[in-house]
Amino acid sequence: MALLAENNSRARALAGGTDLVVDLKHAPGDVDLLVDISQLPEFSGIEETEEGLRIGSMVTFSELMASPIVNQMTPEIVAASHTVGAVQTRNLGTIGGNLVTCVPSADSAPSLLALDAIATIAGSDGKRSVPLEEFFVGPRKTILEPHELLAEILIPKKNLGKPSHFIKFGLRKGQALALVNVAAALYLNDDGKVAEPRIALGAVAPTPMFARKAEASLDGKRPNEESLLEAARVAVSEIKPIDDFRASANYRRHLVQTLTYRTLKRSAEIASEQ
């Protein structure tokens, strides 16, 4: 970290390298110093602690998918990990790298957001924690200072096993970039009403985001077609999608509506099965 701090903008931390090595090839002169952090023990490992499920930032997507704890407690994180790149990139790519790169379409972000994940940041002057939502500042921009690194992700204990569903929509099935990512999570009260709904969206705004108004519209309601559709419609009003060569903003709005409805519906089904 001292190395990163003293070299400031000309230094980069190297995690899995699936994005950074490509960047270096495109602009070889931009970086003077690479610090390999992928093997740091304090940034690795998956474990259940008092606070919840701790995922080291240097955990690869393949490790996440193979982890019994993650499969059991947060299966949607496994599902989301499975949509990242292909086997070879999942073997190299880390969850921390995916979040720090901070592209709007980062596949790991929505399912983590939906479970109110917390990011722990390590700096030369100690550690701090922020809700993952605040970690993202803009496209390719996080709150990390040059001397700081993302150390770990924590899924709070109360959200382990929270009914959740994730859908990635891309232009093909293998190795796809997301046009839209949607993750939903919710509880059902004893009287069958929705509690603590979360709707997290990717690739439809400068950063991965919550659809807070949509969540509010669903909170306390029975999850029927009317309430779920209404939430999906409200979610569309909250996003700021762009037109690009992959898809129009309008199409992304359609997808958000359809996929928000589907993820909420599936989450509610899981909840009622429990």
Add this chain to the structure above:
Amino acid sequence: MKKRGRGIACMWYPIGFTVAANPSAATVKINTDGTATLLTGTVETGQGALTVLGQIAAETLGIATDDVHVVSADTDATPMDTGAIASRTTYVTGNAIIKAAEQAREILFEAAAPMLSVKPEQLEAHDRKIQVIGFPQQYKTIGEVAHHSEIVIGRPAIGSGSYNPPTVEMDPETGQGKPFSTYVYATQIADVEVDDETGEVEVLRIVAIHDCGTPINPMLVEGQIQGGISMGIGFALQEEILFKDGKQVNPNLTNYIMPTSLDMPELEVDMVDNYDPTGPFGAKGAGEPTAVPTAAAIMNAIYDAVGVRITSLPATSEKVLSAILEQKAA
């Protein structure tokens, strides 16, 4: 909701160049042990041409595939060839090889005739033997004959030949003429599922039945069909070079969307039983046509599933959804 649909498309496709001469030449050298070397100027581009051409030479000489070694693609050493283009290799180069091999074989027949006390025209090459037609028990092995011809008589069994498909110039006013020697035919049927809320098209299964005349090597023909279909699926649903102000915006494999293993449906491919008397052992060709009807079959299946006619390719999920929404609005 996901809706199922099926679509059929058939096609025809010519072998070789449009009118223009596109000859191939070949040389076949029979070794004194009865194995052979084939020289061809074509290039193996993955389709299995050299294997098929070796099989054609072997068949003409009555020997096995493995008995022929194929030398290719060196302008210093191999005869001219118009090349791996226009689905012409099996047909055009194949016919040239038959002529070359027949010429070499004729030398063996002439050497064997006195050995078997018959006339050369009474002989055939079969099962690594030169034998008397109708009397297969009267034979000499091809190795014995080749050795005798080269070492005793002093006449090495080497043959060369060339072939150019016969065509007739097209009339400039009406286009009437005979631009190609022969054509192949095919049908593909696609079974698809269309999500009418996202426009996503999933191809579940494609049945493809192709005519290539005699399949010289059915395994390689199947490979051509399967590969052609994957290219056809990309053309149908995903692939497009996009421009902004005249510059490509997706010149990479991240954003140029070609099918991955996960995008491929179940394929059932087979061949029509057919024989073209103008082709080598009845064969025509199989390279390009395999990619031709796929997109049309998929578009017809989309229509069958959700009732929208896609008139411009590729049928991206966005395009399909907007056609569905337009139809609902109308």
Add this chain to the structure above:
Amino acid sequence: MATKTKEVLESKVKDSEIEDLTAPDSLKVPAKPALKPVVVPVDKPVVYPLDLPESEIRLRTPAVGQRASRPDGRLHGLGQTQYIDDMTFPHMIFAKILRSEHAHAKILSIDTSEAEAMPGVLATLTGSEIPVNSFGPTLQDQPVLANEIVRHAGDGVAAVAALTEQQASDALTKIKVKYKPLPTVFDPLEAIKDDAPKVHAPRSNIYASKIIKKGDVEKALKESDQVFHKQFKTQMVEHVPLEPHSSVAMWDANGRVTIYSSLGRITLGRDDLARTLGKPMNKIRLVGTIVGGNFGGKNEITTEPILAMLSKKTGRPVKGTFTRGDEFISSTTRHPFVMDYTTGVKKDGQILGRKIRLVLDGGSYCSWTSTTLGKGGILAAGPYNIANLLVEAHAVYTNKTTTGAMRGFGAPQVCFAYESHMDDMAHALGIDPLEMRLRNAFTEGSVSPTGQLLQSVAIKESLQQAAERFGWKESAK
């Protein structure tokens, strides 16, 4: 690992032994020679079985009809197939090509002096140094390296040969090209208009046309029970061979040049090289290996004359391998088609007459457009008996990537149109799509759109066999 890239690189240059320069005196010694990294120990050969028994199928007679395995298949599986980029030769150097960022512009000047002073650079090349700076299978309208006008963003304008690929790439950024932008046209339907900017001024943008005429189409349409019309369009597609184009050229003391190339057609490739290099054919040796995917995209020379000239300038083998980006922007692609179909049918589904207009986006150069136009036009009516037919097909230049040969030469485009059109008509007439096709399909002895008597026709058989295999009847809704 914590590595200071820059520092390490600099220290490396200091420690380095200077590259052995055996090249002629005319060669400029690179200012900052890069090091040849030292390979330390063991270079054990790769191990694999040398005497496997042959598969029984390859030993069978008769040979035709056998599912014989491919001899190259084993080498592929072992990783032992030598593609061009796997080849190295002593003293081999690497070439890179600078490409135009403009879709249409006049080249005012090209200054390579700064690039020549870059570390590791041994030579540069521009179009004016190529003996005959044009090529193309039908029309020789394409420069090897553009030196007067660039016609699409991707035209090569200058080349660099250096000790490493990275040095060659770095040097490209130092070449200064001054352009004067010219008006552009990208849409083929715009390009076909009289007042459109001319891609090859003063010539018309329409550079090839084909007409096929049979019977009396207007009369047939009048006599039809129903007439259908629809326009179809297709997109530009890339071949995507997994192996990018690659070649190595080396000039020898007898003035012969040997070129190893990923070309799929060496005989005509040598013709093109003899022409562009101004050399007799017997002074050129073109060798192909197994091409790592072609699909029509490797049917023409691309960088081969450039590498040959750079080899002549440096006295070394010169390798040039496309990046994936080069593969997209500078190789050929599939023609986009705009297709207008008008078809008259009887109530029972019989096609009486068909009128077709095809406009092919020919991109910036002709390449294999004439063949695509011919095949597309001839095949456009489909495998059907149609007594009255008019096909009019035109290819037009645009300031886009060159379109050329690609698997099917226009057939996938027109098949998409005629088979979509066929289904529309079947649905409108209430006829099963399979039946609609069977009623019109060619049979043995049918006459093609060009008046050819067809033999070995198997279209109905393929339709029926496919329908049976699919379960067409059973799956009817």
Add this chain to the structure above:
Amino acid sequence: MIVKLKVNGETRSADVPPETTLLKLLREHLNLTGAKLGCDVGDCGTCTVIVDGESVNSCLMLAGRASGREVTTIEGLASSEQLHPLQEKFEELGALQCGFCGPGMIISAKALLDKNPEPTVFEVKDALSGNLCRCTGYTKIIEAILDAGRIMSTAEAKS
């Protein structure tokens, strides 16, 4: 920088610039050209090798990171007596055409079968989604992998 690693069971080392990828190290410094350069950015999979049991895109891994680790390339599969079952089945079924994707495909398949010798068709497709092929439509490749898996699990059951 000096990179020392184990490649196909042999200890190898090379002095390379720090920005060298594992792919360049293998191809240019160790003369192992089985892994190919098809895109250089991790999209095509032709450069796939196994590092410590996991398949990776060697074009995305810096050589320095492979230091001290065990790398298996396509050249490490066969012995002087026999082909690897994957190589055998790929050849027998005509699974490869131009062959350029082949080494990467076989390495991805090996990484799969080493962990899961009896995969489903979906698992095979999923394991190959990072290896593009333009010739074959993947069909015969998938068949060959399933067949090779059967051979490998039978051989394992016998031993």
